[in-house]
Amino acid sequence: MAMATGQESQKEDLNMNQSHKLDLSGGGEQTAELVTTPVEAAAAGDIGDGMGNSSSGTGAVTLTQIQPLSEKGDVKVVGNGVKKELDDLLKATNLTTTSIDGAVRLRMENEGYGAEKPITVQTMFLQTVQQVPDNLALAVKRNGIWEKITFREYYNQSQQAAKSLIKLGLEPHHGVSILGFNSPEWYISFLGAVFAGGKGTGIYATNTAEACGYVLKNSRSNVVVVENHAQLKKILQVWEELPDLKAIVQYTGEVAERKDNIYSWAEFLQFGKDVPDSALEERTLIQAPNTCCSLIYTSGTTGNPKGVMISHDNYTWVADKVGRQIKVVFGKEISISFLPLSHIAAQMLDFIVALKFGGAVYFAQPDALKGSLLETWKEVRPTTVFAVPRLWEKINERLASEGSKRSNMARKISAWARDKGRRGSQAQSNGGSKPWGWSIANILVFRKLKTLLGLDRCKLFGSGAAPIMKDTLEFFSSLNIRIDEVYGMSECTGPHTFNTDGAYKMTSVGKEMWGVKTRLHEMDHESNGEICFWGRHVFMGYLNEPEKNKEIFGDDDWLHSGDIGRHDEDGFLYITGRIKELIITAGGENVAPVPIEDNVKEALPCVSNCMLIGDKRKFLSMLITLKTDLNLDTNEPLDTLTKETLSWYQSIGSQARTVEDALNDKSVLQAIQAGVDKANKKAVSNAARVQKWTILPKDFSLPGGELGPTLKLRRPIVVKMYDKTISAFYEE
Known part of the structure; x- marks a missing residue:
């Protein structure tokens, strides 16, 4: 069962209206059909029905493969060159390809956002420069x-x-x-x-x-x-x-x-x-708009990365829709x-959307994530900020730590203001009115905090590339900073769904971008299914990887994300798991690890990373790392605990200052067990409870190999690295 919902070297004159032509000599003249508008595209059979009912494959037409058409069309093919308008589409039969010089049939619609004229990145750039x-x-x-x-x-x-x-x-x-x-x-x-x-x-x-x-x-x-x-x-x-x-x-x-x-x-x-x-x-x-513009290499958790071919139309169409939808x-x-x-x-978001909408891009210093980013924020005062969850979590921890040092009266005022902020943010998101006292809270707390962070004129706060914890969202919401989650992948040119003004629900990943569709494939009894995408944001295919192409597009030409999700009654999408991360215990129970890991991190402020173990095992276990300082030169984790962790340890009566201290401190171990017990109370079944755990001597990191470039957990690599530790959980 499935369900569908739904911008001349150093010349002053940049004349956009000039007709650009190319005439390459070298052979007799031929004519070839080129598609120039959505209507003509439909007439030429280049538009599907929007639901994937069309042929697919990897045999896309290239410039050298265009077949001559007798007495038809006004475009000439001479040798390997095509004399045409820049934004004409090349004739193509298939929706996907694995050839770098291939062209694909765009997933255009007969009306609406999906029917808008395709353009190249060059045209988009020129349009912005002219304006x-x-x-x-x-x-x-x-x-x-x-x-x-x-x-x-x-x-x-x-x-x-x-x-x-x-x-x-x-x-x-x-x-x-x-x-x-x-x-x-x-x-x-x-x-x-x-x-x-x-x-x-x-x-x-x-x-x-x-x-x-x-x-x-x-x-x-x-x-x-x-x-x-x-x-x-x-x-x-x-x-x-x-x-x-x-x-x-x-x-x-x-x-x-x-x-x-x-x-x-x-x-x-x-x-x-x-x-x-x-x-x-x-x-x-x-x-042409339907040819490859760039390659994005997936970071991947196993094997070599795949080359994701992004078309000109992917870039220009998505940039336009995102920019317009988020205003x-x-x-x-x-x-x-x-x-x-x-x-x-x-x-x-930082490059193509800015190019499309004439935005100014300031570049942070190379050590941005080591501490200099906040100084750049304060100097530049951006109007939009997009970050990964770990950055938002670090700012949360820093602000919470600083707040705990303030006077009793200041903490009471802050708590009162945060309550107003939480309710006001939720009301604003859904078109409601701010609560009484919100303006006072804004003057006393919110405005000052945003100015302190350099975010006083920022109107859009985004998070993506990995799931963000509810605690983090609630913390910033209480400070009148609503973080909008974005969901998507390289293979859909970035976004598929996101939260926006008037369409926001905390912990959801929002609703579909204009002009795209979602289908939940093979839904279970709780209406969870694999999230599949359709639209002009869907990539061309994997470079020279026909088997991988077949795997991700299946038999229906929908992009199969590998993520599991559900829609609520209002059409908001929630991510509930990932097929390849799904743990199937020895008893046949299906367990999604991320919600359980989030529950443990929510219960234990000292935990930096945790990873659930249990595939083909009799019970669930967990690897836990503590929040420690970083070597700012190498980004490698140190043994010393962060200030936030030290503060929490002191609250439970521990004097531990390093990971080694914590491993030998009964009060720490008892507190972590209590946190795991608290998380277990949220388990959907006995099989979803964590029965054993251990603290690892080092936090996961990019240099260590446990985290990928976007700080996603590389589960298969962690399993290999800590094989002996994991095996010890299950020894009789």
Whole structure:
């Protein structure tokens, strides 16, 4: 049973209305059919019925495969080039492909949001530049000074980067990989790749040399852009294994290792000065809205990452719908980029949406998540903030710790204000009225706190990439900061559902983005089913992975997320588990681990991470880590406990100051057992109770390998790392 619900180098004149044409010589003329509007698309059979009733496969039509049509159409194909308008669609039969140079049939509708005209990223960029050419686009602080770039300069530098990439040997449909922290050069390299007919490909800055090598080889990258010498060294270690790699560009600092085909950023931009505009236009016009624009590599928990092919239409359509639905004001928004741009969430919200809506993007310092982010917030005062749950949790812990040190009277005022804030936030979210006393609470507490954090003009607070705890949502809600959860995945170009004004329920992931559909596949007796997606946000397919493509699209062309969820009576979506994470005990009981883990963390403020064990086992057990300080240089967890944890330990009569102390402190162990018991009271059955647990000597971390780049728990890796500890739980 299933259920469906439902933006010329250094020229002043950027003329958007000019008709761009491409005429490549080399052979007799042919004609090919190209789809230009939704109506024509429907007539050509390029629009499905919106429910997946259409053929699928990996044999997408490429530029070299377009079949000649006698006396039909006004588009000429000469050799391997197509003379066409930039935003025409290439003829395609299938909804998916595994070919980097393939085209797909867009999941367009006959009316509504899904029927809007597809455009390329280049067109979207030009539209924004024409409207706000002199508005601030990008800003980065270097040597204590903010360096700023307008949209006109942004566009021109992106085109110049494209010419340089062509001069360096970038071939059409090959990757331009970018390895480093967020910066203007990251954005310009990506857009330069797009203008030059390549595929912008982000690599996580924390990747090892071997992991970088895999992405470079899989994407057939001709050029890699790196941040600094540390990242350069990674590429030099694996360059001999990369036959497609022709050049390296370093965008900050001096190039310490001078070798052939290694360039500084300034050298790179000058390199393509003699490349004519016509060469750039040719590269631009071999693309289309229904062809691949970039590759997102999934972080994955096992095996090599998969290359997620995102089309131009994926980017431009999603950016438009998200911006309009969350009421982005064109040319007025300010955001701070600090999350990894190789992840779709940051790439879409901090990059593509800002490009579409003329927003100003300020780049945080590379040590943002080590403490400098709050200073950047206070200096820039953003209008939108999107972060991962762990960041919101850290701010929660810091504010709670500072609040506990205040006078008794101050704590009473804060508690009163937070009660008003909690009720006011809920009422505002659903169109109701603020409670009596809310304005006083706002003056005494909320406004001051937001100013202290640099969030006094922030109107949108978002969280995604992983589940966020209810306690964290409630804490910020009580301070008049409503955090809207966003749900989606790389394979749907970021968002599928999210909470918004007038459509908000705490702990839900909101309602569908405009123009998309949700289906719950194979629902159980509690109406939980696998969440499946349909819409123009659905990706093209996995690069060169036909079996993986078949697995995620199934037999019906819906994108199968692997997540389990349910809808409530008002259409809000709730995530209740993940198929691959689902624990099936030896007794056949199905147990979703995340709710149980959240209950333990809610009961125990000292717990940083916990992981439920029990697949094919007689009972459930749990690995627990404590909140400890971090080495700010390496991000590795230390043995010393955080101030918040020390404060909690003191409240239970413990003097423990390190993890080792805690492991030998009976009062700590008894308190943790009490917390586990409290969590067990919420269990849906006896089989869902935690019977054994242990405290691990180190917290999970990115350097340790237990957490992925977006701080998601890598369960299979943790199981392997702590195999002996887990086995000890079940020894007779």
